[in-house]
Amino acid sequence: MSEKLVIRNIGLLLSGDLAKPILDADTIVVVDGRIAEVGKAAKVDSGGAARTVDAKGTTVAPGLIDSHVHPVFGDWTPRQSQLNWIDSFLNGGVTTMISAGEVHLPGRPKDIIGLKALAITAQRAFSNLRPAGVKVHAGAPVIEKGMVEEDFKQLAESGVKLLGEVGLGGVKQGQEAKQMVAWARKYGIQSTIHTGGPSIPGSGLIDADVVLEADADVIGHINGGHTALPLSQIRCLCESCTRAVEIVHNGNELAGLYAMRTAMELGQPERIILGTDSPAGSGVQPLGILRMISLLSSIGEVPAETVFCFATGNTARMRELDCGLVEPGRAADFVIMDRAQHTAGKDLLDSVRLGDLPGVSMVIIDGVVRCGRSRNTPPAETLAEVA
Numbered sequence: 364m365s366e367k368l369v370i371r372n373i374g375l376l377l378s379g380d381l382a383k384p385i386l387d388a389d390t391i392v393v394v395d396g397r398i399a400e401v402g403k404a405a406k407v408d409s410g411g412a413a414r415t416v417d418a419k420g421t422t423v424a425p426g427l428i429d430s431h432v433h434p435v436f437g438d439w440t441p442r443q444s445q446l447n448w449i450d451s452f453l454n455g456g457v458t459t460m461i462s463a464g465e466v467h468l469p470g471r472p473k474d475i476i477g478l479k480a481l482a483i484t485a486q487r488a489f490s491n492l493r494p495a496g497v498k499v500h501a502g503a504p505v506i507e508k509g510m511v512e513e514d515f516k517q518l519a520e521s522g523v524k525l526l527g528e529v530g531l532g533g534v535k536q537g538q539e540a541k542q543m544v545a546w547a548r549k550y551g552i553q554s555t556i557h558t559g560g561p562s563i564p565g566s567g568l569i570d571a572d573v574v575l576e577a578d579a580d581v582i583g584h585i586n587g588g589h590t591a592l593p594l595s596q597i598r599c600l601c602e603s604c605t606r607a608v609e610i611v612h613n614g615n616e617l618a619g620l621y622a623m624r625t626a627m628e629l630g631q632p633e634r635i636i637l638g639t640d641s642p643a644g645s646g647v648q649p650l651g652i653l654r655m656i657s658l659l660s661s662i663g664e665v666p667a668e669t670v671f672c673f674a675t676g677n678t679a680r681m682r683e684l685d686c687g688l689v690e691p692g693r694a695a696d697f698v699i700m701d702r703a704q705h706t707a708g709k710d711l712l713d714s715v716r717l718g719d720l721p722g723v724s725m726v727i728i729d730g731v732v733r734c735g736r737s738r739n740t741p742p743a744e745t746l747a748e749v750a
């Protein structure tokens with residue numbers, strides 16, 4: 364079935380691409396959940412659409428990607444005993460989440476066969492069912508001592524594509540972590556390492572030396588979760604490797620700003636990706652990614668359109684996802700926003716630069732409208748609507 368969706372009257376189109384964060388286009392044509400065309404209304408083929416969304420001159424951006432979450436099963440988190448937390452994130456513009464380990468499962472198995480079984484089950488469960496339509500990439504085993512190369516091969520063959528945060532399990536030494544991260548990489552499994560002090564009782568310190576030696580693909584919460592490393596070690600991490608610099612909401616904000624500035628100074632903004640690291644001790648943050656964007660743009664003094672790329676195209680490229688950028692062939696995942704009512708900002712980008720949050724008026728995943736006006740953001744001045 365060839366379903367066609369057209370989004371028209373786009374006032375500002377953010378691409379997710381640092382090379383050109385704002386596109387000179389006002390219309391997106393989607394066919395079968397993929398972006399088919401992006402351009403000016405007169406130039407694209409918008410005939411025969413099953414559905415048309417009128418953006419009413421507001422802003423369209425790629426759906427936001429949360430690079431660091433800890434889901435368990437379905438739309439439930441035991442961490443703060445909450446239901447429908449993923450649906451709440453959808454209302455914050457998030458269309459994709461990456462699991463850094465299903466670590467909050469009550470009674471989580473730590474033996475090798477058990478941790479593999481859990482990872483495979485989580486991977487299957489979240490690919491079979493998307494809570495609120497959000498794409499949750501889960502099934503991220505927390506590595507433990509005694510794992511051998513064959514375990515990683517088996518996990519990869521079973522569909523596991525991610526490692527949970529290295530350091531949350533028994534493997535905390537650089538040498539040991541390095542071997543397992545390398546086995547994971549050999550079989551196409553991406554890795555993230557916990558960075559900084561213990562997050563909750565039971566987790567441990569991972570300092571810059573261990574992070575560098577382990578050489579995981581993502582320097583997970585470089586700004587700590589919540590206790591950050593000394594800024595000198597954060598600088599060292601940015602300077603001494605080329606791995607992703609992940610900044611999270613549930614981290615130290617000063618350290619987050621410092622990590623961003625350091626990566627920018629090095630001329631490597633493409634390394635910066637954003638996450639919430641929630642659910643966590645400090646809760647669930649449905650607007651966490653929007654709040655990070657606003658924080659980094661306002662206090663960090665980086666143009667808002669650039670910071671949006673950190674939460675979309677950068678993460679998609681780093682994580683090898685088919686979403687996150689407004690270009691033909693990509694998944695049609697979008698968030699439609701406008702400046703919030705009564706913000707001092709003259710338009711959406713200006714309001715974010717001033718530290719305000721945008722108002723979300725619609726979220727689309729794979730070309731399907733998943734929510735209208737957000738129940739969580741401040742109200743948008745102008746709302747997109749299905750024509």
Ligand SMILES: [Zn+2]
Nearest residue numbers: 528557562588
């Ligand atoms: Zn962590």
